[in-house]
Structure formats: C-alpha cells, structure tokens
Amino acid sequence: MRKAQFQQFAWIFSVIVGALILFFTFFFLSQYAKQVEKPSRQITIASGINILVEPFSAISNLAEIRAEILELPKNYVVEIGCEKNYNTIKAKNIKEKYFEISEKVYDKYIFSKTINTSKNNKFLVYSMPIEIPFHVGNAIVIVTEDACLKDLPYKKNELKEVIEELEIEKIPKINFTGCDDKNKYNKGEGDYGNLGGKIWIRNLVSAAVFSDKELYNCNLDRILDRAIKIADILKGKAEIASVYGCDYGNIVGILEEYKNKAEKLKGNQDLAEFYNIIKQLEDANRNLPIECRLF
C-alpha cells in the first residue's frame, strides 16, 4: 500500500517539476526574444538614418555636392527637429505612441519635412556645400515629396548631374526642367512662400523647399553661428599671414562687419545688408593674389 502511494507521488512530483522546467524555459525564452526584438528594430531604423546621425559622415563634410538613398523601414515616422546647437532625429513606428529613437546631430544641418514610410521607404538625400561666401558646412536635404527646381539659382546643373547618377525608381523626384501645377517652388506656394527673404542665401534655396519654416530658420541660425566663428578664424589668419608679405587691405574690417551683420541677421528676415557684405568679402578675397586668398 505504502509503496504504491510512493510511486504515485513520484509520478506527480516528476510531472510538476517537468512542467515547471518547461514553464521557466518558455518564460525565459520569450523574455529573451522580447529583449532582442526591440533593439533589432531600433538597429534597423538606426542603420537607416545612419548617414544622417553618424558624426562627420562623408555626405556631410566634403565641400562638394553628393547624393545618396536613404532607406528606412516600412511604416515609420521620422521627424527632424532643430535646437540651438544640434538637429534632432526622432523615429517611431506608426503604431507606437512614443519615439523609439531620438538622436542629436551636432555637425550637420539637416533639412527635411516629416518622413512617413507607409507608402514609400526610400528617399533621395543630398548634401550641398554652404558657401557664404566661404565654406561653412553642408546642407543635408531629404527629398520627401516631388518638387520642381527649374529656376534653382545655385549649382543647379551639378545637383542634377549627381542625382541623375543614382537612377532610383519610385522615390520622390526633383524636376529640373519643366514644372507642372503641383510645383511649389516656381509658384512660390507652400512652405517656400512663407519663408520670406531669409531663403535667398544661395544654395539654401533648395533646402528651404524641402523643409518647414521653423526648421529652416533654426538651421539658418546655426549656420550663421558657425559662419561667425569661421569669419573670426579667417580674420586671425589674415592677421598672421600679413606678417609674411600678404597685404589684406580692408579685408579684416570687412570680416568684422560680416560678423556683425550675421549676428544681426539671426532672428530677423532682412537679408539685403548681409548680401552686400557677402559680395564685398567675395570681391575683396578675389582681388588678393592667389597665394594670399583666405578662402
């Protein structure tokens, strides 16, 4: 009798312990899968925005026009923001409430409207050197919708050439030749029309077309901040090099005025005076002997 009871207990015990082992195995495996799944989703989106986030990535730093394809996971929303010293890139799945990824980018000036990848997950992204009149950095522009840049006033052909080399189908396109009714740029409609005088900084015209007013103005202030620092460095260089036989005439004074005008331009829309000083600086530099030129 006791032996039979003991055998029955042994069976029940082994079934309970077996069930517990199975339960814990599945529990830990499911926990592990959840842990792995979230970072892997983040890695996928992060690798997509890598060319924007990576410090000093080639697309942003060389003083030439470059274009690449930005490929993001499907069903994502990516928002580009701007603070005093950096751009922010936030990304989340369309179904999610909160942003899974939030990155700060310090060395780039990114211009884009909100990216939604539910219909299309590939976008053209190009960089264009900002020269006012010296090189300050590169504008990174993400083309999120079709647009026409027939009358682009600066480096239109170079941009066209670089973009045409990519030959990617089914992405928002830039039309460089003819414009239809949807065109925002040539008609002065949409966000472009609201930007006011500030957009007319040379190659930032196309950046204005593809970003909203707030982002554009904030990035422009960041660019002006850096231009002021570089103007200071150029002024310092002129002072040092003048000892070695270069006559810089009034260029140091122009650079000082440039800094004042750039500072004044931040936060207001009046570009006329700033244009004059850009032109003056450009001419003064061009008139220097080649070996003495500052930029």
Next chain:
Amino acid sequence: MQEMIFFLVAIVLLFSLILLFFTVFQSAKIKQMATEIRREKTIAMLESIANMPEFSCRQGFCIDEQKVLAFLDKSKEYEDFWKKLKIALIKIERVYPSVNNVDCNKQSFPNCKRYIVYDSRKNYEAYATYLPLCYIYNEGGFAMEKCDIAELIVGFEIPE
C-alpha cells in the same frame, strides 16, 4: 525518488550552463563587433576633420596652418562640440622637415613641432593620417605658399 531528483537537478544545471555559455559567447561577439565598427568610423572621420572649414586649405586635401594658429585662440568655443562627438584628442604634428620639438604658437611658428588643437585628458584610442600642412611664408619679399608634411592624430574616447 532520489534518482529522479538528481536527474532533474542535473538537467536544470545543464541548461543553465548552456545558457551561460551562450550569453558569454554572444557578448564577446558584440564587443568585438563594436570595436571594429568604432575603428572603421574613426578612420573615416579623420579625413572629415581635416576637411572641416575651420582647418582646411582653399583647395585640395590639406590643412591650413595659419588657420590652425588662428583656431587656437578660439579653441575654447569648440570644446563642447568635440566633447559631444566623443573626441578626446586632436593633435597635428609636423613630420617633415624636422623642426624643434616645441609646441606651435604665433611666436614659434613655423619652426615648431605640434599643435594641440584639443585635449580632454581622457583615455582615448588614437588614429592618424598624413597630410600636407600648408602656410604662407615670405621669400625674398614675396608671399609664397609652402607645404610641409604633417600627421593628424585624432583620439576617440574609449567607452566605459
């Protein structure tokens, strides 16, 4: 009964060991990948730093020494920028011709060895590239452009 208990304990131990081994193997692999990615990124960044408008020459891939000299006065303004990019050291060393082993400043230029553009005094992993270091100098009363050979050394913070 005892046999059964020993058997079950042994199974649990076996699975635990397998799991432990797998975790250690995975984390070692991830660390190795992270190191490789950091190294590749760093090498790519060297060229970009040399191309920054604050340092670069008017044309070509070279550093403008007189811009660097002027930059030294403004280097405090960039400290936060380097910090955010996890850069711990930026140094430019003149390699050729051989010169006095002294730090460069307006007084010692151009017969000086190195520019310490930034030094956070943190632990770093450094990478270097060779490039021309160009400056305007005076020969026979005329301004001329001259280029030496320099090494750009960039140290990146080692993640803890």
